[in-house]
Amino acid sequence: MSRAQRKMDHIQHALTTGQLRQSGFDDIMMVHQSLPNLATTDIQLNTKIGELSLSSPIFINAMTGGGGERTWEINKALAEVAKVCNIGLAVGSQMSAIKDRDEAATYEIVRKTNPNGLIFANLGSEATVDQAKKAVDMLEANAIQIHLNVIQELVMPEGDRDFSGALKRIEEIVHSIHVPVIVKETGFGISRETATKLVDIGVSIIDVSGYGGTNFSKIENERRTQKLEFFNEWGISTAASIAEVKHTVPHTSIIGSGGIQNPMDIAKAITLGASAVGMAGYFLKTYMEEGQETLIQLIQQTHDELRWMMTALGASTIEQLQHVPVVITGQTYHWLTQRRVDCSEFSNRTF
Ligand code: FNR
Secondary structure, eight states: OOHHHHHHHHHHHHHHHOBOOOSSGGGEEEOOOSOOOOOGGGOOOOEEETTEEESSSEEEOOOOOSSTHHHHHHHHHHHHHHHHHTOEEEOOOOHHHHHOGGGTHHHHHHHHHOTTSOEEEEEETTOOHHHHHHHHHHHTOSEEEEEOOHHHHHHSTTOOOOOTTHHHHHHHHHHHOSSOEEEEOSSSOOOHHHHHHHHHTTOOEEEOOOBTSBOHHHHHHTTOSSOOGGGGGOSOBHHHHHHHHHHHSTTSEEEEESSOOSHHHHHHHHHHTOSEEEEOHHHHHHHHHHOHHHHHHHHHHHHHHHHHHHHHHTOOSHHHHTTSOEEEOHHHHHHHHHTTOOHHHHHSOOO
16 A cells, blocks of 8 residues: 555544543543632733744644645645644654655645744654754754654554664754754653653653544554454553653653643643643544634634633643642542652642
């Protein structure tokens, strides 16, 4: 099967397998404040990840490109949405364009459409420094995401089976490239052990992309005859992963992603320690099924509702939202307690 066909398969199967809604956010309860002393107009949504300034904590996470005309159209539409809503956008893995120059246009359209926007390049951890530089140059990207996708590769019938040397290659990229490097998962979560290894080699932004939203084991299993069902329930939930990584590497910028759909998920991800959130599958579904205008309205409404939620919590900035008290219950409480993260620190803090 060609790489281009595989990209279209991923989109199709992402839409049919959907989002699990098991990212752990139901376990998080925010503490209401009856005297917030704020107006909704006081709320500022701008944030920082590493040295990057974002006008909104929401960005469109990596999805596509490299699948011919249809992926060109999708990337163009997403770039238009990002421009209107003034949010960042990551493209899907650019390896196809590095291997086949004819596919480059399916990514370059993003920069053409949004010349001044915040755009992230994307490659897997098999990438060399040279390939990473090409990916950044292709888009004049503001940062590059390096994705980790061991489970997807294992379930993919034609996937990689050798994951050695990834950390070393990421280290070389971090030290040779002039834009920030974001290391991201693809829906299985980052553990504290992985976070520590990444920070030790100089990574300053981690996207946990946890379990509970788009499930790449399910997507790849759709393409197999003999299914690897056990990987369908594999991974660290987004909520647990954000809190665990924040606890382990408190000075590293964290992006929360994996199953984020609404302002409540966004607010909770931020209270657990994220500085921004990436949304992929839910935005894709909205665009593919309801069109570009509906996606724009959804994002604008999400911004408004996040402002109202922050007002009710008494947090006027994203930084303050990161410090509001939250009570952690259920499976997420048990996970974090077993991993020696003291949940009472979240529930008793002041800001
Ligand atoms: C993805 N994702 C992804 N990630 C990445 O780093 N490079 C890629 O090429 C892709 N490709 C891709 C295609 C499709 C169709 C989807 C839906 C997703 C993963 C994505 O960025 C994100 O990490 C996960 O999807 C989890 O977030 P959501 O979808 O639950 O918001």
